[in-house]
Amino acid sequence: MASLILHEDPVSxxxxxxxxxxxLLSVPLERRLYNILKGETRTPDFLxxxxxxxxxxxxxxxxAALLPESxxxxxxxxxxxxxxxxxxxxDLLQRAQMLQWMFFEQNQHEVNIATLRFWLSIIGEDNLTAxxxxxxxxxxxxxxxxxxxxxxxxxxxxxxxxxxxRLTLADICLFAYTxxxxxxxxxxxxxxxxxxxxxxxxxxxxxxxx
Amino acid sequence: MASLILHEDPVSxxxxxxxxxxxLLSVPLERRLYNILKGETRTPDFLxxxxxxxxxxxxxxxxAALLPESxxxxxxxxxxxxxxxxxxxxDLLQRAQMLQWMFFEQNQHEVNIATLRFWLSIIGEDNLTAxxxxxxxxxxxxxxxxxxxxxxxxxxxxxxxxxxxRLTLADICLFAYTxxxxxxxxxxxxxxxxxxxxxxxxxxxxxxxx
Numbered sequence: 001m002a003s004l005i006l007h008e009d010p011v012s013x014x015x016x017x018x019x020x021x022x023x024l025l026s027v028p029l030e031r032r033l034y035n036i037l038k039g040e041t042r043t044p045d046f047l048x049x050x051x052x053x054x055x056x057x058x059x060x061x062x063x064a065a066l067l068p069e070s071x072x073x074x075x076x077x078x079x080x081x082x083x084x085x086x087x088x089x090x091d092l093l094q095r096a097q098m099l100q101w102m103f104f105e106q107n108q109h110e111v112n113i114a115t116l117r118f119w120l121s122i123i124g125e126d127n128l129t130a131x132x133x134x135x136x137x138x139x140x141x142x143x144x145x146x147x148x149x150x151x152x153x154x155x156x157x158x159x160x161x162x163x164x165x166r167l168t169l170a171d172i173c174l175f176a177y178t179x180x181x182x183x184x185x186x187x188x189x190x191x192x193x194x195x196x197x198x199x200x201x202x203x204x205x206x207x208x209x210x
Numbered sequence: 211m212a213s214l215i216l217h218e219d220p221v222s223x224x225x226x227x228x229x230x231x232x233x234l235l236s237v238p239l240e241r242r243l244y245n246i247l248k249g250e251t252r253t254p255d256f257l258x259x260x261x262x263x264x265x266x267x268x269x270x271x272x273x274a275a276l277l278p279e280s281x282x283x284x285x286x287x288x289x290x291x292x293x294x295x296x297x298x299x300x301d302l303l304q305r306a307q308m309l310q311w312m313f314f315e316q317n318q319h320e321v322n323i324a325t326l327r328f329w330l331s332i333i334g335e336d337n338l339t340a341x342x343x344x345x346x347x348x349x350x351x352x353x354x355x356x357x358x359x360x361x362x363x364x365x366x367x368x369x370x371x372x373x374x375x376r377l378t379l380a381d382i383c384l385f386a387y388t389x390x391x392x393x394x395x396x397x398x399x400x401x402x403x404x405x406x407x408x409x410x411x412x413x414x415x416x417x418x419x420x
Contacts, residue, residue, distance in 0.1 A: 076306035096286035100279040107316040134344040
């Protein structure tokens with residue numbers, strides 16, 4: 001198997017997903033750290049060698065292949081290193097349902113909850129632009145709708161996992177920013193099934209904390 | 211194979227992706243139409259029977275299974291009905307690269323380009339709220355960055371397709387809102403490789419227009 005190098009910033013939940021996937025599958029992962037706030041993913045060297053788009057995470061596979069997009073990197077690792085802890089369902093419909101939650105995460109969860117966490121806890125509310133400030137209410141509403149949808153699904157989900165009664169990439173990708181949603185101003189006590197599911201994942205064999 | 215029913219609004223690019231995937235694979239798809247602007251996806255009946263989240267598209271597989279999220283629905287159809295026109299690469303890394311562009315589409319393309327198209331050409335700029343209006347500049351910048359990233363990738367992409375030198379779901383999912391980006395105020399003349407790629411896809415055997 002090709003060696004894996006993760007280009008990441010440890011404050012990023014998108015980067016953490018990949019470390020969590022690798023940890024659950026006992027896959028070795030070399031880490032290269034960058035500080036987003038110091039502009040370390042916008043240097044000419046980073047843009048030339050890691051990503052012309054200036055974003056992390058990027059999963060480097062072997063010497064040459066560079067794979068951006070956190071959920072795609074998790075999928076690559078889970079497919080490449082299937083083991084006793086298989087994170088992708090064998091069933092066709094369940095596999096699509098896993099992807100459904102992963103796309104939901106990128107389209108309706110991360111853009112609201114991760115962004116609010118970044119703005120409020122990492123940049124700091126006082127340092128936001130007027131344009132960012134004007135989006136807080138909309139992102140609060142979008143994040144609440146996403147957590148409510150997850151909570152309703154988990155209330156009746158088999159085994160308390162998102163898909164097929166067992167841990168899959170859907171849980172891992174949604175966990176990354178959900179379990180730190182309080183840093184974006186969301187109180188998980190409002191969504192008890194989400195809270196129970198977070199505890200269940202954190203107790204899973206092979207779990208690694210953010 | 212289970213019958214497929216697409217719950218959709220024909221103005222939605224997310225719904226169109228699924229019709230395009232089915233058309234390219236010659237898979238029969240029954241259509242059920244709803245008008246988002248008339249609130250037809252928020253009725254008690256829709257919320258109870260199609261999606262508690264009130265969103266479309268939803269792909270109904272057989273009698274019971276309901277699959278939201280456009281890119282997951284495309285993936286389901288392509289996996290279930292692989293044929294002479296295989297839209298998912300057999301190679302592990304290329305499969306991850308296909309997913310990379312599909313996640314990019316939902317996280318950085320659709321949220322900017324599709325939203326501006328919806329606001330400017332469907333709702334109409336005069337009918338926007340102050341909150342929506344304040345986001346136009348940011349979404350314009352995000353959409354431009356996404357199109358520039360695509361253009362640079364296509365400039366050196368094998369065969370002029372996003373992944374592996376042939377048509378995959380990455381192309382289909384990105385095409386849906388790119389080819390109507392002018393309705394969101396983007397002039398594709400600025401991104402000539404994107405324009406060439408749009409024409410190439412529209413000329414592909416099995417193509418169906420939006």
